[in-house]
Amino acid sequence: MKSITISDVAAHAEVSKSTVSQFLNKRYDYMGEKTKQRIEMAIDTLGYQPNIVARSLKQKSTKTIGVIVANILHNFSTEVSRAIEDVCNHSGFHMIICNADDDPVKEKHYIEILLAKQVDGLIIFPTGNNRDLYQKMLDNQYPLVFLDRSVEGIPISAIMLENEKASRLAVEHLVQKDYKRIGMLTTSIIHNISPRLERVSGYKKALHDYGLPMRDDYVNSVESSSVQDSLEEMLGLSEPPEAIVAGNDLVLIEILKFVKRHHLRLPEDLAVIGIDDVSFASFFTPPITTVAQPTFKMGKMAAEVLMDKINQKRIEDERLDYRFEPTLMVRDSVDNKDVT
Known part of the structure; x- marks a missing residue:
């Protein structure tokens, strides 16, 4: 034909x-x-x-960006990707989403594939372990934006939550409800993932500011598959925590599985606050108190900053960190603690 x-x-x-x-x-x-x-x-x-290929060669643009998420199972990843797609659609761009599974090898592989496909720019949730590759793209003035995370020593624009404040909001709410033994569980910090480190730091600073003891056995960072085991150890202590702050949505899910499996009552047996406002939080029984991120605003900002770089409207050192405010969503998984 x-x-x-x-x-x-x-x-x-x-x-x-x-x-x-x-x-x-x-x-x-x-x-x-x-x-x-x-x-x-x-x-x-x-x-x-x-002929898209011919047009791309002529215009020196594929009208495509790549988005490499750390873990597509995160509610945050899904929502920010949706916001990025909105901006792309409005700007006449397409996007390719890749899931790195927090694996530096997979991340490097996807970066190289997307660069070979000549995408016009990248939004990356960086693992932090491909520093030479990040720096090479930076040196080549390739349009690049980090989302959710930053990498120390790599001056690339990063769209992030005020993570320390998110933990502080959680601790403050528990303190106001008379809880004193407050624990925290988050996913592994072995690769120095910045939001996890910042959330743990915010938790520790808030405990210090409120004169509460910081016990090493009340805070742990593990893989998602080990969250329930870690929680069992915490709750098996002679003085177990009365409340737990879940560092992200995957941790919250594992905690709620544990609660159901052991027939615990929220908040009578254990108070829980999750960082990340997952979709089921408002209709879980009881509804879960969370600290929400403005996911759509963050995704929109990431895409707009990248589009400005692609269109050469923004220089790299104009601004590095774009921080967004968290919001406490008060529900029923925390209540006034009876003083005995």
């Missing part, structure tokens, strides 16, 4: 090739309505499909 070309469209619509090209690139400010209608009809009648 003969491939339909832009020349065929131009001949059918009785216009020049350059006019069709302007139409395809949405540059029709001075194009009459009847001309646009003729071109549209010609495209529809002939079944013309633009």
Whole structure:
């Protein structure tokens, strides 16, 4: 079957090739309505499909960005990706999402694949362990934005939560409800993932500021698969924590599984606050108090900063960190503790 070309469209619509090209690139400010209608009809009648590869070579742009998330199972990853897609769609871009599973090897592999596909820019939830590759892209002035995390010593724009404040909000709420033995569980910090480190730091600072003891056996950072075992150890102590702060949504899910499996009552047997406002938090029984991130605003900002870099409207050192405020969502998994 003969491939339909832009020349065929131009001949059918009785216009020049350059006019069709302007139409395809949405540059029709001075194009009459009847001309646009003729071109549209010609495209529809002939079944013309633009050659994306040829256009990319000519424009030196694929109109595509790559997004490498740390873990697609995170509620945060899903919501920010949705916001990024909104900005891409509005800007005439497409996006490719890759899941690195917090694995530096997978992350490096996906970065190299996306660069080979000549995507115009990248949004990465960095593992932190590909410093040479990050620096190489930075040195080459390649459009790059970090999301959720920063990497020490790599001056790349990062869109992040005020993570220490998120933990502080959780601890403050528990203190106001008369809880004194407060623990925290988060996913592994072995790779120095910045939001996890900051949330643990915020938790410790809040305990210190409120004059509460910081016990090493009340705080732990483990893989998601070990959260329930870690919680069992904590609750098996002679003086177990009365409340637990879950460092992210995956930890919260594991804690709630443990609660159900052991027939614990929230908040009577254990008070729980999760950082990340997961979709089920409001209709779980009882509804779970959380500290919410403005996920859509963060995703939108990440995409807009990247688009500015792609369009050379923003220089790298103009601003590095974009921090967003957390919000405490008060529900029923924390209540006033009876003073005995």
